[in-house]
Amino acid sequence: MRELACDVAVIGAGTAGLAAHGAATRAGARAVLIERGPGGTTCARVGCMPSKLLIEAARAAHDARGTGIFGITVGEVRVDGAAVMRRVRALRDGFVASVFEGLARIPADLRLSGTASFSDPTTLLVDDHTRVAAGAVVIATGSTPSLPPPLRPVADRVLTTDTLFEIETLPESLAVLGAGPVGLELAQAMARLGVRVTLLDPAGAVGGTRDPEVAACAAALIGAELDLRLGATVESAEAGGDGVRLTWRPEAGGQESGTFARVLAAAGRPPNLSGLDLAAAGIACDEDGLPDFNPRTLQCGTAPVFIAGDANQEHPVLHEAQRQGWIAGGNAARFPQVEAPPPWPAFALVFTDPQIAAIGRAFDPEAARDWVVGETAFADQGRARAMDRAAGLIRVYADPDGRLTGAAMIGPKIEHLAHLMAVAVQEGWTAATFLDRPFYHPTLEEGLQSAVRAVAARTGGTR
Template sequence: MGDFDVVVIGGGTGNKVALAAAERGLDVALIERGPIGGTCVNRGCNPSKTLIHRADIAETIARADEFGIEGDVGEIDFEGIVHEVTETVDGKSERMEQTDRDHDNITLYREEARFVDERTLEVGSGERVSGGKVVVAAGAQPVVPPVDGLDAVDYLTSADALRLDSQPERMVIIGGGYIAAELGYFYEALGTSVAIVGRSDLLLSNEDREVAATFTEIARRRHRVYTGHEATTVSRNGEEITVTAEDKDGREISVTGDALLVAAGRRPNTDSLDPEAAGIDVDDRGFVKTNEYLETSAENVWAQGDIAGNYQFKHAADREAKYIETNALDGEREAVDYSSMGHAVFTSPQVAGTGRTEAELRGDGRKYVVGRCAYADTVMGKALKEQDGFVKVLAAPDEGTILGCHIIGPDASTLIHEVLLSLASGSGTISDVTDTIHIHPTLSKVVLKAFEDVNRTDSVENP
C-alpha cells in the first residue's frame, strides 16, 4: 500500500492543491484518470472560449455592413480552427502533467480510483493508496438523459463537440442551459444550422427571468428554438438524426439534423468513486456534502470544485483550492466566502450575473428596488448599435445594499467585475459604484447609469 501525507483525487483544480502540498514538502499522491487539467483545460472553459472567440470574429465580420464597412465571411477552415485549439489545450495539459511527474514529492496515478475504506482508495488494477489527508476534487461529467433511442445513435456531449474534425450542416441540441447556448452560438456563427430543444420555458432559465427572456428572443433570431419541450425519442435514418419532443400538453415536434449534441447539464463523478465506503456523505443528486470549511463528513477529508456542487464554475473551484490549502494543508479553519461570486455565459450577447434574481427575492419575501439602464442609452452602446442589452440592479430599499446585478449585452463578462469588486470589499453598496468616477464614454457607463437609476427609484417591489 502507498501511504502519503496527502491524496488528491482529481487533476483539474485539484492539481493546484497537489502542487501546493508538494511545495510544502509533503508527500503527495495525485490521482487523475483523464488528462491533467481536468474539464476546464481539456473539455471546457479553455477550448470552448477560444473557439467562441472565432465565432465572435465571424459575427463581427457578418455585421460589418451595419457600420458602413464592406465585409463578408468567406470560407471557414473549421478543421483548422478546431485542430489549432485542440493542439494548444493538449500541449498545456501535457506540460502540466510533466510538471507533476518531475516533482520529487508527487506520485501521479493516471488511473480510475474508488474508496475502499477511510482515506483509502483502490487505484487501477488493485493497488491501494491512503493518505493522512484526502482532497476530493474529481469533478463532474455530462448528464445523458434517459431518452428512448438515444443510446442507439452517435450523439455528442460537450467534450465531443469541442473536438469535431468536420463541421455538421445541421445540429440539434437537447438542453437549454449555458452549454447549449454557448456551443449553439459557436456552431451557428461558423455556418451550421442549429436547433435547440429545451424543456424549460426559456433558455438560460437559471438567469434572472428578464435576462433569460431577452436572451431567448435573441436566440430565436439565430436558431430554431423549441422551449417547453421534453425530448422523448431519438432515431436515426441513414445520416439523419431525428429528435421528437413533447410540450406539457402532449403536443409533439420533430427536429432533424446530421449531428446531435446532448447538453442537459452535468452530474458529479461520485458514481464510480464510492465515497460512502470512506464515510463521505453525498446529497440526493450525488454531490459530496461539505461544510463552510469544505470539510466532508469524514475526518481529514475535504472536497472542492464541481463534485462538491457549491458552484460549478472554474473560478469557484480556484477560490476553493485556496481555502483547501489554508484549511487542509496549513491546519487552519477559514470559512469560504462566496459573497462576490459571479458568473458569465459566453454567447452573443454575453450574459453575466451575481447575487439574487428577482424571482428569488420574491420567493424570499424580500423587499427590493430595481435600477436599469439599456446599452442604447449610453454613448458606446449606441456606437455598438446594441438594441437589446441592459444592466439590471436589485438593491435593498433602505440600506442601498446590492442584492443582485444581471447584465445581457457586449462585454457583460467584464462589466460585472466592478460589481463583484464592491461585493468583495465587504461593502456591497450602490454608492460603491455611483461614487466611482467612470471614464467617459466607456461601456462601463451602462453599469453606472443602472446603479444611479436605483437612487431615482421611489417604488419598492413587494413580493
C-alpha cells in the same frame, strides 16, 4: 502491492485537484496526487478554452458579415469548417500541454496513475498496484457529461462536450439539448458558423437566467439567430439515415419532430463519484450519491475527507474550483484544524453575444418585492450605439438602504461590467459608494453606472 504513506492524498488532477495539491504542499504536507486520466483539466481539454476558441471563430464570421452598417463592404464570407476545428484542436492541445507541463513538475514518486477507491476514511486503493495511507483525503474527481435517457438508443450518434471538439468539420445541422450556459454558447457559435441549429430545453429560460426581464431579453436576442424551442421536452430519438430523428413535446402540447446531422447533449455534467466507495469512508450521501459536506470548509461530515470543484456540484466553474482546491488542500494539510473562509459572491458568465451575467443574490420573485431594482437598457447607450451593439439590459439589486446585493445583465462585453459588480457586492458597497468611483466616457461601463444611479435615486444616494 506498493505501500505509500502521505499527509494528504488528492484524487484528481484537474483544476481543483492541482490547486489542492499545491495548497497542501505549501502548508508543509507531503501530498500525493492520483489521476486516472485523461487529465489536462476539464477547462483546458473540453470546457472553457475549446468552447471559447469555437466562439471566437463564430464571432469573426459574424462580425465579417456585419461590416455594412459601418460603410465597409467585404466579399462573401465563407466558413471552412475543417479549418475552424483544426484551429480549435491545435490551440486546445497547447493549453492542455501547459497543464501537463505543470503536472510534470510534481516529483514522480508523488504522482500515481490509476483509479482510487476508499477502503477506510484514510486509506485508498489505486487499482491493484498501490495502497495509500493518508492523514486526509481531497476528492477532486471532476464531472462527466450526462446522456439524457431519450438519447441512449442512439448514443453512438450523440456528441457531448467531451467529444464535440473532435469532429473533423462542422455538421450541416445540429440539435442541442440543453439551453444552459454551455448549450447556449455552443448553439449560438455553431449557428454563426453556418450550421442550422435547433436548441431544445424543457425550461422556460436560457443560460440559467433567473431574472425574468433579463431572461426574456436573452431569449429574444439569441433566439433570433437559431431555432430556439424553450419548454420543449425531448421524448425519443432514433437513427434516421446518417443522422438522428428527434421527437419532442412543446410546452403548448402536441408533438413535433426533426432530423439532424448531429445531436449535442449539453444537459449537465454529474460528478465522478460512483467508483470511490464513499460508504467505506463512512461518508453519508444523499439519494443522488452526493456526499454531505460543509460548503465553506469543504469537509465531508466529520471525516478527514474534503471535496472540491465539479465533484461537489456547488459552483462548477473554474475560478470557484480553483479556490475550493486551495481551501480543501489547506484544510486537509492542517486537519483537524480547518478554516472556513467566507464565500465569494455568486458570479456566473455566459459567453454568448451579447454576454449574460448573474452576480450576487439570485433573483427571487417573492423576495424581490422588498428589493430596490435599478434598470437600464443598452438601446440608448452611447458607446454601444457606436459599436452597433445597442441591445441588452442591466438590472441591479439593492437593499432599501442602498447596499448593492446583486445584478443580472445581458449586453456587449458584459464580462467586464460583471467583474465591477462582483467587487461591489463583495465589498458591501452602497450605490453612493459605487457612484463615487471614476467612470471614463464613453465606455460600456457607463451603462452599469446608469443602473446603479437608478438605485441611488430611490435610496437617497444620488450624487
